[in-house]
Amino acid sequence: MSVALDAADVYCRELTKRHYENFIVASGLVSADMRLDLSRIYAFCRTTDDLGDESGSPDAALERLDRWRADVHAMFAGKLPVHPVLFALRETVARTTMSPEPFFDLIEANRLDQRVSAYETWPQLEAYCRLSAAPVGRMVLAVFSVQGVDAQMLSDDVCIGLQLANHAQDVKRDGLMGRCYILGEDVASSGMTGAVSKLVERARRLLDSGRALEAMVPLALRMQLALYRLGGLAICDAIERIGFRTDLQRPVVSGRAKVSILARAIGGSLRPGRSGRYVGST
DSSP: OHHHHHHHHHHHHHHHHHHOOSSOSSOTTSOHHHHHHHHHHHHHHHHHHHHHHSSSSHHHHHHHHHHHHHHHHHHHTTOOOSSHHHHHHHHHHHHHTOOSHHHHHHHHHHHHHTTOOBOOSHHHHHHHHHHHTHHHHHHHHHHTTOOSHHHHHHHHHHHHHHHHHHHHHTHHHHHHTTOBOSOHHHHHHHHHHHHHHHHHHHHHHHHTHHHHHHTTSOHHHHHHHHHHHHHHHHHHHHHHHTTTOTTTOOOOOOHHHHHHHHHHHHHHHTSTTOOOOOOOOO
């Protein structure tokens, strides 16, 4: 079992290193155990997204996502998983007593992707983001034993802000898959460039909730959350630099920018007056 767990964790770490490019998912700012937990969570998210995006057809994706959902149900029921991501993740779930709802919400978001390819209004897109983005933040809070309605609401804002930044970044890539997360009503009123600009501005406002959340949590999580927030803002800056024309090209966050993000996350988190004493409401 120990050898199998080690192999499963290697799989999760490699999946995390291969895929995410905008900021560090599990940095050296947190303990090794928590980095492992974050890698397992990211590997679950990545695998779920891949089942939705790379199955070849909506029908095949729905079938594979349904099997994945059944495997997750079985894991939470105490059955030993076969898939390496779930085999590793069960250790994190057991250690943190993590709720199953965020995992099933994320699967449902990917099922929704097979039926809905565009969003006309903000309430429609926000409802989707509450399934596809907010659950990830709630998983991260559980790893650090942070509870309370206030923290969860702020975390939801940050995660939705990150997803909006990614949607604005990936207009060309999403278009190739027949999807568009830029609001139809904004495109109608302002054109694609104006609609991307509006989504970026909404992302910036939501990401700003991260400041309040960071002030509420312990130092290690505060620095990791600052990485997420600053990474999201760096995506917004990169989009703005190309005139919001992400329908033509996909901007990236440079290596130099990532170094700057890391330095700012550490420096800002150590600023005097940020005690990191978490006080949440239930």
